[in-house]
Amino acid sequence: MRGLTDRQRQVYDFIADSISCNGFPPTIREIREAFGFSSTNAVFAVLDALERKGYIRRHPSMARGIELLGGLPPGAE
Incomplete structure (x- = not known):
């Protein structure tokens, strides 16, 4: 898995x-505020990358619909 x-x-x-x-x-919005992103689009870009790399799964129809997929893969530490 990519780093x-x-x-x-x-x-x-x-x-x-x-x-x-x-x-x-x-x-x-909580992620945006915590990291000082200027827009939610910046958050979506990071979440897209995490999902593409297999670290999270998003459930768009759910509020707070972010699921971690079994922790960090080996070698990602």
Whole structure:
């Protein structure tokens, strides 16, 4: 599996921490605010990359519809 950029890893960790602490993933707006992105489109670009690389699955019809796929793959540490 391809590696993550620093920003993708940070967003992945933020999602994992949110699920661990709150029991549910963050919203798109919460991710935008946490990282200072100027628009939600920037968040979507990072989430698209994480999904394409197999780290997350998104459920577009669900609020907070981000699912982690079994943690980081081997070698992604």
